[in-house]
Each structure stands twice: as C-alpha cells, then as structure tokens.
Amino acid sequence: MPRYEQQAEIRIVETSVDKLLETARAIEYEQEADILLCSGASAEFLRKKISTTILSFRMGEYDLIRALNLAKERGTKAGILTHQHTLKDLDELSSLFTVEVSQAVYTSLEDARQKVQTFVEQGYRVIIGSPTVVDLAEAAGAEGVFAINADAVRRTLDEALAICHSRSQETWKHQRIHSVLKHLNEGVIALDALGKVFSVNTSMNNLLKLIRPIAIGETAAEHFPDVDISKVLSTGTAIENRLSIRGSQRLAISVIPILEEGLVDGAILTCQEINEIQRAERRLRSQSRPSHFIAKYHFDLILGQDSRFKRAVQLAKLYAHSDSTVLITGESGTGKELFAQSIHNASYRQKMPFVAINCAAFPETLLESELFGYEDGAFTGTRKGGKPGLFEAAHNGTIFLDEIGDMPTHLQTRLLRVLQEREVLRLGASEPTPLNIRVIAATHQDLQKQIINKCFREDLYYRLNILRVSVPPLRERTSDINSLMMRISKNLAQGNVDQEKATNQVLKALTPQLVQHPWKGNIRELENLVERAHLVSQFPNQNHSTEALFPELFSDSFNQSFSSKKPKESLKASGKAAEIVHIQKVLDSHNGDLAKTAKALGISRSTLWRRLR
Ligand SMILES: Nc1ncnc2c1ncn2[C@@H]1O[C@H](COP(=O)(O)OP(=O)(O)OP(=O)(O)O)[C@@H](O)[C@H]1O
Missing domain, CATH: 3.40.50.300 (P-loop containing nucleotide triphosphate hydrolases)
Structure with a gap:
C-alpha cells in the first residue's frame, strides 16, 4: 500500500487459525508491532491473550457488494458470517443480486467454526466473511469469499495510524513530565485518576530512602498510608503540607489534584524534608531581610x-x-x-x-x-x-x-x-x-x-x-571620655587629618569641663558635643566664646536656666556655627517638642530634623 509507505512500516503476516496465537506472541515478544490488525474473531481471541493493541477489519457496504457479486457468479446460495454485529442493509442488497443469502453472527473463533459447519450442513456452498471465516469455510469444504477488500483495510490502517499518532503525543507529554520532574529537588510523583504512579523522580526515591524504588503503575497510597490520596482524587480538594513523620525524618507532603475540564484527572504528590524547607526559608529570609x-x-x-x-x-x-x-x-x-x-x-x-x-x-x-x-x-x-x-x-x-x-x-x-x-x-x-x-x-x-x-x-x-x-553611665567612667571623643572626631573627619586635629583642639580646651559634666545623655550627648566642636572648628573666625558655643558645659543649672528664661527664638541673628547651639536651646525650652520648636524657629519640621541630625 504505497499510500502508507511514508507513514508507517506495515508488515503482512500470513498465518492460519491454528497458528494465530503463536504468531501473535512472537510478534509481541520481538516488539515488532505497535498495533496488530486482523479480522473480528481473531482480534477478539487475541485481545484476551496478548497486550499489544489489536484492531479488527470491519466489513463495509462495498465489501459486501463485491462479495455478493462473487457469490452470484458461483450461482449458489451464500452464507454470510459476521463478527458480533449483523449487517443492516443485507436484505436489500441481496435482492439486487438475486442471491439467496443467510446471515449469522459469531462471537468467538470456536463459534465461527461451528457456524461455518452449520452453513455447510445446510447446503451453503459459498461462505462470505473475514479471512478467518474464509479459512474455516475452506477447511469445511465450502468456498470462502473475502468480505474485506482494500477499502476496509485502508479504513482500519487509518484508524491504527491515528492511535499511533495520539500515542506518540502522549509519550512525548510523558517524556516532558519525566524530564521536568527529573530536575526538581523536591520529590514528585505524578498520579493518574486511579492513584497509580505514571511518573516519579529520583529525588522522591532518594528522599524516601526506599530499598526498592517506586515503580510506574504502582498505587501511590501504599507508600503514603498517612495521606488520603483517594480523597484528593474523589473530591478534587488539595492536601497541602501534611506533616508525615518517618523515623527521624519529618516530611511535608502535598497532593494537588490535576483538573481536566473540571474533572479530576490525576494528582501531583510532592514531598520535601522539613529541615530543607526551613533552610530554604532561612536563605530567603536572609536575602530579603531589610x-x-x-x-x-x-x-x-x-x-x-x-x-x-x-x-x-x-x-x-x-x-x-x-x-x-x-x-x-x-x-x-x-x-x-x-x-x-x-x-x-x-x-x-x-x-x-x-x-x-x-x-x-x-x-x-x-x-x-x-x-x-x-x-x-x-x-x-x-x-x-x-x-x-x-x-x-x-x-x-x-x-x-x-x-x-x-x-x-x-x-x-x-x-x-x-x-x-x-x-x-x-x-x-x-x-x-x-x-x-x-x-x-x-x-x-x-x-x-x-x-x-x-x-x-x-x-x-x-x-x-x-x-x-x-x-x-559616662559620668562614672570619665577616663573613657577622651578615647570616645577621639574616635567620634576621627569618624566625623572622614580621613581629613587637619580637620580631625582642629576638632580635637577645640575639645582639648574643654577638658576640665568635660570631666565635670553630668552627661545626662551619655555617649549620645558626647557625640552631639563633638559634632558641634567639629562644626565650630570649621569656622575659626566666628567670634563666639566657648561658653556661648558649649553652654551646657559651663552651667550646672543649664536646663533650669532655659526653662525659666526663654531664649531669643529667631534664627536670623545667629551665626552659622552657633545655629546648632541655638536650635538645641529652643528645643530644650519646648521640652523636645519638634513641632513647637520648628514653629518658634520659623523653619519646617523636616529642616529642623535635618539640622538636628
Ligand atoms: N562604648 C561605646 N563606644 C563607642 N560608641 C558608643 C559606646 N557607647 C555608646 N556609643 C554610641 O552612643 C550612641 C548611643 O548608643 P545607644 O543607642 O546604643 O544607646 P542606648 O543606651 O541604647 O540609648 P537609648 O536608651 O536612648 O536608646 C550610639 O551612636 C553609639 O554608637
């Protein structure tokens, strides 16, 4: 059949009824065929014996016309034997051919043999049917006429090709699933609608530490008795992160249904070691940590x-x-x-x-x-x-x-x-x-x-x-004041040695007061003071006394004096270096209230915040 040459490799195997099973088994053993094509009874018989897909040739109207014509030529009455179904239009067709036709249906090979025998005993010399029937008719001394011609064979071959095509699509899909699963660290099993394994990755077998790996076709429930897989398949409701304890192992198992047009068509079972999840979570958390x-x-x-x-x-x-x-x-x-x-x-x-x-x-x-x-x-x-x-x-x-x-x-x-x-x-x-x-x-x-x-x-x-x-508190460890000041000053100078020296000079002049100071704000207060000294040292020509610049160091009752006497609150009059001191004073006089201080100074809260920083 040249039409099929490009599409399939077709082999015609001749055999007899007696050798049918033996021939089919040999073909299957050698994996020589994806599909076997034969007549109805043979197909029926072989389907029970081998697992290769078997298609049967079906008799069409044209086949029958041809067969009746042949029977007419022989000039005798014809028996027609079909597998399982009777031919509806037979009476009409036989009247056209003026042949006496009797129809019988057979269900198995043995049945076919008997029906042929009955026809022969009733004087039918021509028996129409499949190759098997023809074979049996000839064995019984009658003439066999094939009711299957090229058309019937073509139809069945087309059907076989369509099956092979959809199978290769399925195989391709499965291979894709296998290769995706293979690369997952998580243990994954793909299940069909009956809960049978149709794909399982190596991670799953490694994770479960099984002596015998899970095999395709096995029922997954055997390996996961504590997970209700059948419920997922019957209700379509997923199980997520079910804790399963196996010896020293703690596993998180999920079963997610696969829905095909709203119906459950299988499920994906995933399995992870909880320690592994926690490690991944830690990695993620540390990566996304603000x-x-x-x-x-x-x-x-x-x-x-x-x-x-x-x-x-x-x-x-x-x-x-x-x-x-x-x-x-x-x-x-x-x-x-x-x-x-x-x-x-x-x-x-x-x-x-x-x-x-x-x-x-x-x-x-x-x-x-x-x-x-x-x-x-x-x-x-x-x-x-x-x-x-x-x-x-x-x-x-x-x-x-x-x-x-x-x-x-x-x-x-x-x-x-x-x-x-x-x-x-x-x-x-x-x-x-x-x-x-x-x-x-x-x-x-x-x-x-x-x-x-x-x-x-x-x-x-x-x-x-x-x-x-x-x-x-700092006042109880005054011996540390100097080293702390030096470090803060160094940090502020950011590598500018002259700047660092200048700041330290301003601070050195304040040493007696620094040691005496109560340091209510401790190191933070010290940091503010060094920052002010850093600022002051950048404007050496500003004519301000040290007392005016560092009032808290010169007055024990500094805080009280500010609460009793309100400072002059405009910023305009103050020099740049004294600005910070002034802001601090106004802030103190408003008990640290930023809104009130900003209002009194005539600046926005954000500017005040920036300057304070
Ligand atoms: N021993 C130290 N050496 C260097 N820097 C210090 C030291 N102690 C404190 N600091 C600095 O002083 C500032 C205030 O420190 P910290 O915020 O830790 O104090 P705190 O006691 O938590 O303050 P609060 O109680 O007000 O929150 C920080 O900038 C910190 O770097």
Missing part, C-alpha cells in the same frame, strides 16, 4: 577601658554564647543598643535578622499591630493578605525590645505570652505562628520601681531578667 534588620555593631567597636565597663562587656560576650533572654539596663545613650547588636553578632544567630523596636516610640495602637502583625481584614485599612509583625520579621534571629519599661501594660501581657509560648498571634488571627527568636530587652527605667507603681508586670520582669548587663 537593611534595618541588620545589626552593624560588634564588640570590637565598643570603646571603653573603665574596669566596670569592661566587666559589662565581658559579661555581654559571655551571654552571646547563650540563647537566653538578656536585660540590659543603663541610662539613655550609654550604649545599650550597641551591646544588644554586639551580642547578636557574636551569637550563632548573627546571619539572621536583628529587629530593634523602640517600645516607647510607637503610639499604643500602632505598636500592637507593628509587633504582632495582623490578618487580612483585622481592622479597616488593613493591607491585603495581612502583614507579619516585627516578631515574625525577627524569626530565627534576635528581637531587641528597647525602652521595655515604657511598654503599655496590656501589651506587656501579650508580650509575656509570646515569650512563654514562643509563638505570636496576629491581630484578627485564630492560629498562632511559631517563632524562634532570641529576646534582648533594654531599659533606662528602674523596673523594680515600675513594678511597685504597677506600671510593669512583675511576671514579665522575671521573664526578661534572666541574664543581666548593667551599662555604667
């Missing part, structure tokens, strides 16, 4: 030779090796956050987030949502999908709760829960989120006094006060 969640200070950057101070540093270094909660106490600006960051950076959590929260700086309502986060729709104006709180942002790292003594009492209760349970409940959520955090808290308040005044929960105090570091 810069403000990074601790930049190390113990090396903490300056101080004072023996009490050095002891505090030693203690903090020791605490870095532990995972217990640390409470750092000390006046404002003594370096509590510096200590907290250094502890974090010396701990095993150093690569994880360091989240610092100033509990006194947030309005009460905002602090709650900032700390604990919220679920979608927890209150009006919430972000879609909710928002994780800072506790969650600190997961696997350290959370630094600065000014803990100023935390509103009802939030102290929630904080206590977080510390006890190590899980956080977002606002509006019903399920808590587990946390792995180290807590460092700091305060300038006397917490014992706060407890007596009922401003601080005693149970929370004991939860926090596990490891304690007390940072001494």
Whole structure:
C-alpha cells in the first residue's frame, strides 16, 4: 500500500487459525508491532491473550457488494458470517443480486467454526466473511469469499495510524513530565485518576530512602498510608503540607489534584524534608531581610577601658554564647543598643535578622499591630493578605525590645505570652505562628520601681531578667571620655587629618569641663558635643566664646536656666556655627517638642530634623 509507505512500516503476516496465537506472541515478544490488525474473531481471541493493541477489519457496504457479486457468479446460495454485529442493509442488497443469502453472527473463533459447519450442513456452498471465516469455510469444504477488500483495510490502517499518532503525543507529554520532574529537588510523583504512579523522580526515591524504588503503575497510597490520596482524587480538594513523620525524618507532603475540564484527572504528590524547607526559608529570609534588620555593631567597636565597663562587656560576650533572654539596663545613650547588636553578632544567630523596636516610640495602637502583625481584614485599612509583625520579621534571629519599661501594660501581657509560648498571634488571627527568636530587652527605667507603681508586670520582669548587663553611665567612667571623643572626631573627619586635629583642639580646651559634666545623655550627648566642636572648628573666625558655643558645659543649672528664661527664638541673628547651639536651646525650652520648636524657629519640621541630625 504505497499510500502508507511514508507513514508507517506495515508488515503482512500470513498465518492460519491454528497458528494465530503463536504468531501473535512472537510478534509481541520481538516488539515488532505497535498495533496488530486482523479480522473480528481473531482480534477478539487475541485481545484476551496478548497486550499489544489489536484492531479488527470491519466489513463495509462495498465489501459486501463485491462479495455478493462473487457469490452470484458461483450461482449458489451464500452464507454470510459476521463478527458480533449483523449487517443492516443485507436484505436489500441481496435482492439486487438475486442471491439467496443467510446471515449469522459469531462471537468467538470456536463459534465461527461451528457456524461455518452449520452453513455447510445446510447446503451453503459459498461462505462470505473475514479471512478467518474464509479459512474455516475452506477447511469445511465450502468456498470462502473475502468480505474485506482494500477499502476496509485502508479504513482500519487509518484508524491504527491515528492511535499511533495520539500515542506518540502522549509519550512525548510523558517524556516532558519525566524530564521536568527529573530536575526538581523536591520529590514528585505524578498520579493518574486511579492513584497509580505514571511518573516519579529520583529525588522522591532518594528522599524516601526506599530499598526498592517506586515503580510506574504502582498505587501511590501504599507508600503514603498517612495521606488520603483517594480523597484528593474523589473530591478534587488539595492536601497541602501534611506533616508525615518517618523515623527521624519529618516530611511535608502535598497532593494537588490535576483538573481536566473540571474533572479530576490525576494528582501531583510532592514531598520535601522539613529541615530543607526551613533552610530554604532561612536563605530567603536572609536575602530579603531589610537593611534595618541588620545589626552593624560588634564588640570590637565598643570603646571603653573603665574596669566596670569592661566587666559589662565581658559579661555581654559571655551571654552571646547563650540563647537566653538578656536585660540590659543603663541610662539613655550609654550604649545599650550597641551591646544588644554586639551580642547578636557574636551569637550563632548573627546571619539572621536583628529587629530593634523602640517600645516607647510607637503610639499604643500602632505598636500592637507593628509587633504582632495582623490578618487580612483585622481592622479597616488593613493591607491585603495581612502583614507579619516585627516578631515574625525577627524569626530565627534576635528581637531587641528597647525602652521595655515604657511598654503599655496590656501589651506587656501579650508580650509575656509570646515569650512563654514562643509563638505570636496576629491581630484578627485564630492560629498562632511559631517563632524562634532570641529576646534582648533594654531599659533606662528602674523596673523594680515600675513594678511597685504597677506600671510593669512583675511576671514579665522575671521573664526578661534572666541574664543581666548593667551599662555604667559616662559620668562614672570619665577616663573613657577622651578615647570616645577621639574616635567620634576621627569618624566625623572622614580621613581629613587637619580637620580631625582642629576638632580635637577645640575639645582639648574643654577638658576640665568635660570631666565635670553630668552627661545626662551619655555617649549620645558626647557625640552631639563633638559634632558641634567639629562644626565650630570649621569656622575659626566666628567670634563666639566657648561658653556661648558649649553652654551646657559651663552651667550646672543649664536646663533650669532655659526653662525659666526663654531664649531669643529667631534664627536670623545667629551665626552659622552657633545655629546648632541655638536650635538645641529652643528645643530644650519646648521640652523636645519638634513641632513647637520648628514653629518658634520659623523653619519646617523636616529642616529642623535635618539640622538636628
Ligand atoms: N562604648 C561605646 N563606644 C563607642 N560608641 C558608643 C559606646 N557607647 C555608646 N556609643 C554610641 O552612643 C550612641 C548611643 O548608643 P545607644 O543607642 O546604643 O544607646 P542606648 O543606651 O541604647 O540609648 P537609648 O536608651 O536612648 O536608646 C550610639 O551612636 C553609639 O554608637
């Protein structure tokens, strides 16, 4: 059949009824054919014996006309034997050919043999049918006429080619699925609608550490008895991240249905080791960690030779090796956050987030949502999908709760829960989120006094006060003032040695006052003062006395004097160098209120903020 030469390799195999099975088995064994084509009874017979796809030739009208014509030529009555179905138009056709025709249907090879025999016994000399029937008719002494011609063969061949084509498409699809799965680190099994494995990747077999790998065609449920795969296939509802414990292994298993036009046509089962998920999560979290969640200070950057101070540093270094909660106490600006960051950076959590929260700086309502986060729709104006709180942002790292003594009492209760349970409940959520955090808290308040005044929960105090570091104020370690000043001055000069020297000269002249000063703002106050000296040294020709430039160093009652006497509040009259001093004075006189200070100075709040910085 030249028409098929390009499309398929067709082999015609001649055999007899007796040798049919043997021939078919040999073809199958050698994998010589994708499809076998034969007559109806043979096809029926072989389908039960071999697994190769078998198509049967079907008799068409034209075949029948041809066969009846042949029977007419023989001038005798004809028996027609068809497989399973009778021919509808036979009566009409036979009247056209003036042949006496009798029709019978056979269901199996044996049945065909008997029906042929009956025809012969009834005097039918011509028997029309498939090659098998012809074979049987001739064996029984009758004349066999083929009812199948080239047309019937062509039709069946077309059908066979269509099947082969759709099969190769399927195979191609499967190969694609196999190669995609092969490259996944996750263990994946593709299941058909009956829950049988049609593809499984090596990661899955490696992950499950199976002695015998999962085979294609197996029922997946055998390997995952704790996962209801059949429910996914019957309801189309996915199972996501079901925990499965196998010995020392903790696995997260998901089964996602594959829907084809709304019907479940199979499922994808994925399996991951929980430790691996956590590692990936850590990698992601550390990559997406905002810069403000990074601790930049190390113990090396903490300056101080004072023996009490050095002891505090030693203690903090020791605490870095532990995972217990640390409470750092000390006046404002003594370096509590510096200590907290250094502890974090010396701990095993150093690569994880360091989240610092100033509990006194947030309005009460905002602090709650900032700390604990919220679920979608927890209150009006919430972000879609909710928002994780800072506790969650600190997961696997350290959370630094600065000014803990100023935390509103009802939030102290929630904080206590977080510390006890190590899980956080977002606002509006019903399920808590587990946390792995180290807590460092700091305060300038006397917490014992706060407890007596009922401003601080005693149970929370004991939860926090596990490891304690007390940072001494600067006035109690005056021997460190000089080295601290030099470092700050060096940083400000940014490599400009002349500038550094000039600043140091201004500072040197102030030494007696510096040692005497109470340093209520501690190192932060010292930093401000050195910055002012840095500024002053850049304008040596400005005619201002040191006392005017550094009034706090010359007056013990500096603060009181400003509260009693209002300073002249216009900026216009002040020289550039004295500007900062002036701003500071006005700010103090308005008790640190930025809005009022900016208004009094005649500048915007943002300008004031910039200048203060
Ligand atoms: N020992 C030190 N060596 C170098 N710099 C220091 C030291 N102590 C504090 N500082 C600097 O002083 C400033 C204030 O420090 P920090 O913010 O840690 O103080 P704090 O006690 O947390 O203040 P507050 O209680 O007001 O939050 C920072 O700029 C810090 O770099």
